[in-house]
Amino acid sequence: MLWGIDLGGTKIEGVILDSAENPKVLFRKRMPTEQEQGYKHILNQILKLVTSMSEEAGVSPDKIGIGTPGTLDPKTQKLKNSNTTCYNGQPFKSDLEHILKIPIVMANDANCFALAEAKMGAVKSHGIKAEVVFGVILGTGVGGGVVVNDKIIGGKHGIGGEWGHNHLDDSGGPCYCGQAGCVETILSGPFTQKYYTSLTGKEVHLKEIVELHRAGMDTAATKTINRLTHYFGKAISVVIGIIDPDVVVIGGGVGNIDELYTDGVQSAKDFIFNDDLETIFLKPELGDSAGVFGAAMLVAD
Numbered sequence: 001m002l003w004g005i006d007l008g009g010t011k012i013e014g015v016i017l018d019s020a021e022n023p024k025v026l027f028r029k030r031m032p033t034e035q036e037q038g039y040k041h042i043l044n045q046i047l048k049l050v051t052s053m054s055e056e057a058g059v060s061p062d063k064i065g066i067g068t069p070g071t072l073d074p075k076t077q078k079l080k081n082s083n084t085t086c087y088n089g090q091p092f093k094s095d096l097e098h099i100l101k102i103p104i105v106m107a108n109d110a111n112c113f114a115l116a117e118a119k120m121g122a123v124k125s126h127g128i129k130a131e132v133v134f135g136v137i138l139g140t141g142v143g144g145g146v147v148v149n150d151k152i153i154g155g156k157h158g159i160g161g162e163w164g165h166n167h168l169d170d171s172g173g174p175c176y177c178g179q180a181g182c183v184e185t186i187l188s189g190p191f192t193q194k195y196y197t198s199l200t201g202k203e204v205h206l207k208e209i210v211e212l213h214r215a216g217m218d219t220a221a222t223k224t225i226n227r228l229t230h231y232f233g234k235a236i237s238v239v240i241g242i243i244d245p246d247v248v249v250i251g252g253g254v255g256n257i258d259e260l261y262t263d264g265v266q267s268a269k270d271f272i273f274n275d276d277l278e279t280i281f282l283k284p285e286l287g288d289s290a291g292v293f294g295a296a297m298l299v300a301d
């Protein structure tokens with residue numbers, strides 16, 4: 001059996017899957033994170049979750065995969081780059097191994113998303129034999145994970161797949177990471193809405209901007225969506241030029257926008273170093289469950 005835990009800002013979710021070959025959900029449970037009570041409390045919540053899962057399911061784990069916001073630094077073995085800031089600088093893996101008394105395999109949530117969609121979700125259900133899968137999170141932030149032959153490529157610094165802070169265009173302006181013009185400052189939901197506001201003075205939700213664009217009556221909305229698809233293609237072409245994925249799965253709220261799969265893919269085609277583009281772009285299929293399924297898949301062998 002495979003045990004996975006997905007650590008979110010508001011909830012901690014645990015799952016027990018039958019096996020990697022037959023990933024049926026045997027048991028599933030949620031608990032509030034209560035992150036405002038601090039790091040030690042979160043460790044305790046995880047212990048509580050694992051204990052109650054063991055009791056209720058009648059089985060004990062011999063190792064657990066955990067998906068985290070942020071990345072375990074391979075060198076320091078401490079968590080970094082987490083938007084749940086109380087994790088940053090903490091030796092999260094060794095602390096958990098200490099209190100749970102079993103080995104932990106850890107990966108950030110974008111990597112878990114990519115692994116789950118590759119092994120259980122969109123890639124699997126389309127019957128695609130993919131050597132390289134790039135799982136993208138396009139939402140309030142921009143992240144990603146690289147999966148090669150069903151294995152996450154975490155990388156030397158643990159930032160493998162983190163294309164969100166590659167440089168894209170100066171017009172994106174300053175980014176919280178300290179750079180400017182990052183992919184995230186152009187393609188994320190909030191920054192896309194901000195661009196529309198800069199044209200119109202109006203604050204409109206991205207969903208509505210998409211509808212205004214499709215209705216064909218709002219030139220600012222069309223400019224905003226065209227800018228999004230243009231730069232999506234440009235940004236993803238850089239990734240294609242390096243890892244040349246068989247499949248790109250686009251998750252997150254912005255990833256729902258159909259124009260990414262048409263105009264966005266056409267834009268990528270214009271930018272890549274090849275005459276045609278055979279990379280398959282798919283919507284994810286596991287929804288909110290990708291994180292916890294991917295975490296369980298971390299312990300698949």
Ligand SMILES: [Zn+2]
Nearest residue numbers: 165175177182
């Ligand atoms: Zn940045």
